[in-house]
Amino acid sequence: MSETKNITKAASIVGGATFLSRILGYIRDAVIAAFLGAGTYADVFFIAYRIPNFFRRLVGEGALTISFIPVFTEELTTGSREKAKALASRAFTFFTIILTVIIIAGIIFSEQLVEIMAPGFTPNKLAITTSLTKWMFPFLFFICLVALSMGVLNSLKHFTAPALSPVWFNLSIIGSTIFLISFFKEPVYALAFGVVFGGIFQFLYQLPYLKQYDMLPKLDFNFNDPAIKKIILLMLPASLATGVSQINILITSRFASGLKEGSISYLYYADRVVELPMGVFVLAVATAVLPSMSEYAIKKDWPGFKESLSFAIRLVTFITVPSTIGLLALGEPIVTMLFQRGEFGHEATKGTVYALYFFSIGLVAFGGGRILVSAFYSLKDTITPVKIGCITVVSNIIFCFLLIGPLRHGGLALATSLSSIVNLLLLFLILRKRLGGIGGRKILNSAVKVVVSSIPMGISVYAISLLVDWSDGGITILRLLVLSLAISFGVICYLLFARFFKSPEMVFLTNMFMERWSKYR
Numbered sequence: 001m002s003e004t005k006n007i008t009k010a011a012s013i014v015g016g017a018t019f020l021s022r023i024l025g026y027i028r029d030a031v032i033a034a035f036l037g038a039g040t041y042a043d044v045f046f047i048a049y050r051i052p053n054f055f056r057r058l059v060g061e062g063a064l065t066i067s068f069i070p071v072f073t074e075e076l077t078t079g080s081r082e083k084a085k086a087l088a089s090r091a092f093t094f095f096t097i098i099l100t101v102i103i104i105a106g107i108i109f110s111e112q113l114v115e116i117m118a119p120g121f122t123p124n125k126l127a128i129t130t131s132l133t134k135w136m137f138p139f140l141f142f143i144c145l146v147a148l149s150m151g152v153l154n155s156l157k158h159f160t161a162p163a164l165s166p167v168w169f170n171l172s173i174i175g176s177t178i179f180l181i182s183f184f185k186e187p188v189y190a191l192a193f194g195v196v197f198g199g200i201f202q203f204l205y206q207l208p209y210l211k212q213y214d215m216l217p218k219l220d221f222n223f224n225d226p227a228i229k230k231i232i233l234l235m236l237p238a239s240l241a242t243g244v245s246q247i248n249i250l251i252t253s254r255f256a257s258g259l260k261e262g263s264i265s266y267l268y269y270a271d272r273v274v275e276l277p278m279g280v281f282v283l284a285v286a287t288a289v290l291p292s293m294s295e296y297a298i299k300k301d302w303p304g305f306k307e308s309l310s311f312a313i314r315l316v317t318f319i320t321v322p323s324t325i326g327l328l329a330l331g332e333p334i335v336t337m338l339f340q341r342g343e344f345g346h347e348a349t350k351g352t353v354y355a356l357y358f359f360s361i362g363l364v365a366f367g368g369g370r371i372l373v374s375a376f377y378s379l380k381d382t383i384t385p386v387k388i389g390c391i392t393v394v395s396n397i398i399f400c401f402l403l404i405g406p407l408r409h410g411g412l413a414l415a416t417s418l419s420s421i422v423n424l425l426l427l428f429l430i431l432r433k434r435l436g437g438i439g440g441r442k443i444l445n446s447a448v449k450v451v452v453s454s455i456p457m458g459i460s461v462y463a464i465s466l467l468v469d470w471s472d473g474g475i476t477i478l479r480l481l482v483l484s485l486a487i488s489f490g491v492i493c494y495l496l497f498a499r500f501f502k503s504p505e506m507v508f509l510t511n512m513f514m515e516r517w518s519k520y521r
Contacts, residue, residue, distance in 0.1 A: 021163070022276055024170035029272050030338055031177050032191065037343025038265035038351065041188045044125055046268045047118050047253060048132035049195060051110075052140045055102060057246045058239050059144050064095065067234035068151040070297075070380055071227050076155060077298055085215055087227045088152050092217035094228060095148060099141045106137045117250060120258030128186065135192040142199035149206035152215050161209040165202045172198035234382050247389075248396045248419060252412045255400050262351060263409040269339055269348075270355035270413060273327065274363060293378035302435065309375050309431075310439030314446045316367040318505040321450045322494045325458035326487075327360040333465050333483050340473030349473065355413040362417025365424040372427040384430060392423040446504055453497035461490040 036042040068091060075084040106113070110133040114126055121129065150162035176194030181187040210216045249271075256263045296305035327334070331353045340349045376385050396419035403411030432438055464486040468479050498506040 021166040021170060024167055024174070026272070026276075026338055028170045028173050028177075029269065030341070031174050033269065033339040033344040033348075034342030035177055035181060035187065037345070038262040038269070038348035039343070040125060040261060041128075041186070042265040042268075043257075043261065043263075044121075044129045045132065045188050045191055046264055047114065047121075047257070048129045048136060048192070050249065050253060051113050051117060051133050052106065052137050054246050054250060055106065055140050056143050056147075059099070059102070059140075064144060064147050064151070064235060067231050067377065067382070068148065069155050070378055071231050071234070072151060072155045073295060074298055075227060077295060081214075086220065086222075087225065088148075088215050089217040089220040090222055090225050090228050091231065092145065092148060093220050094223055095144065096141075099144050103137050103141055106140070107134050110134045110137070117253055118257035118264075119254065120256075128188070132188065132192050135189070136195050139196045139199040142196075142203040146199070146202045146206060149203070149210055153206070153209055153213070156213055156215070158209065158213065161206065165205055168201035168205055169195075169198035172201055234377070234380060236382075247393050248416055251393070251396055251400060252416060255404055255412055256409055259404075259409055262348060266348070266351035266355050266409055267413060269335070269352045270359050273331075273334060273338070273352075273356055274359045274366075276323075293375060297378050297380070305378075306435055306438050309371070310442055312371045313368060313438075313443055314505050316371055317364065317443070317447050318450055318498075318503065320364045320367045321447070322454040322457060322490075324360050324363045325454045326461060326490055327363070328357060329458045329462035329490075330465055330483070330486060331356045331360075332470050333468075333479070333486070336470045336473050337475055337479060337483055341475075344473075346471055346473055351409070354410045358407075358410050358413035358417060360417075361414065362420040365417065365420040369420060369424045369427060372424065372431055375431060376427070385427070388423060388426045388430070391426065392419050395419045395422045442504070449498065449501040449503040450505075453494055453501055453503065456497060457490045457494040460493055461486040464489060 032042070032045075036045065072084060072087060075087050111126075111130045114121075114129045114133055118126070118129065146165060150165070153159070153162050173191060173194035176190045176197065180190040180193060184190050207216065252267060253264060256267055293305055293308050296302070296308060332349065335349050335352045335356065339352065340346065373385050376382070396415050399415030399418050400412055403415050405411070407414060432440060464482065468482045470479070495506065
């Protein structure tokens with residue numbers, strides 16, 4: 001099987017599992033919206049959760065996973081399975097110690113962290129946020145060990161279990177919100193317990209699969225292993241590079257804390273909608289392509305490396321461009337159906353849709369940047385993404401200052417999108433120069449066909465959405481049918497136009513589907 005088919009197969013596995021997780025994630029957010037709305041408690045919870053989640057992205061799913069996979073893959077490829085197993089144990093032991101220290105420090109300095117994050121909060125909101133942050137910090141310990149487990153399993157080309165892991169997190173928060181909220185004077189604490197238990201459940205879920213591959217970690221304090229040092233050297237700058245988007249979220253939250261109540265919640269809910277194509281497809285492709293590019297880099301097979309990278313970018317473009325147009329056309333119906341019930345009223349829907357429009361503009365840049373950063377890490381270059389990341393953070397701050405006045409929280413969403421575009425362009429230009437081209441003509445040709453195929457899709461789905469008045473919220477059979485019709489028709493319309501214009505990715509996916517169909521007939 002060719003490597004592009006391997007990447008597509010792995011991406012489909014991760015995408016399918018992630019889709020299930022995302023569906024539960026939206027149920028989770030709908031439950032939170034129904035119980036907390038977009039007011040004080042929602043703002044407080046989202047800020048409190050973002051603090052340990054920031055360190056999770058920075059240490060766990062960001063730098064740790066991306067720096068660990070190339071080194072672990074190298075041990076598997078050039079060393080032996082026993083050496084790789086020993087490396088996994090040493091990494092687990094080392095990071096268990098580091099995470100314990102971070103959690104203790106985080107609990108001690110929670111108040112200062114909250115004041116940095118949300119200087120616009122009232123004293124009462126600051127006090128509740130600080131208390132919640134202390135309760136939720138242990139989540140960081142378990143979720144980072146989950147990320148390390150995912151790194152081991154993904155390197156062994158096992159993608160299903162890691163991708164299904166977030167299902168347990170979502171179920172934990174849903175269950176805690178519904179069944180524990182009545183036991184607390186301030187109901188938001190039920191969500192904090194759900195977060196911590198969700199991290200525990202995710203970690204426990206990984207253990208049987210690690211045992212299956214004979215990679216269950218043991219205590220090993222041999223930190224003089226050159227591979228451990230290599231991971232640390234890759235990880236330190238990678239923490240800044242992969243944390244760029246998270247740092248930008250913290251910057252956005254800091255600005256939003258001074259706006260009217262609910263602004264933080266509007267940005268959170270809008271970001272969650274944008275994350276559907278990001279989480280289901282972009283993350284799937286990035287997860288699948290990193291081990292493949294790492295192998296090509298180790299073997300110095302640069303034509304194979306560039307083809308894998310170009311293919312990944314084209315696949316991401318194939319899904320993010322129509323997703324952008326679809327979100328612009330169906331923003332209000334989607335937000336209404338997902339969140340508008342209980343404490344989440346029409347005013348909250350309008351605020352969320354307003355932010356969603358501006359976030360959607362950067363969807364292509366969010367996805368493309370994620371793939372390009374993975375390419376740099378597979379080359380074991382973490383310095384370049386750090387430099388570009390610093391420029392991106394500065395540009396985001398400037399955009400926030402310029403846009404918050406005229407556009408309020410929508411300006412903050414637009415600042416995030418514009419800074420992501422800056423990030424994408426710089427990453428692309430530098431990588432293209434370093435590799436002597438990465439199939440730019442192919443990428444441009446594919447992108448043009450995708451845009452042309454997406455425009456009639458957007459017009460048609462918007463016209464279908466006008467059949468229903470969405471202003472009073474709630475799920476009705478008519479609204480569900482209309483939205484389902486719009487989305488289904490949009491997908492079919494897009495695929496037909498992509499087929500008509502002979503989009504390379506559409507041709508590839510169709511041929512692959514036909515091969516599989518003939519195999520199982």
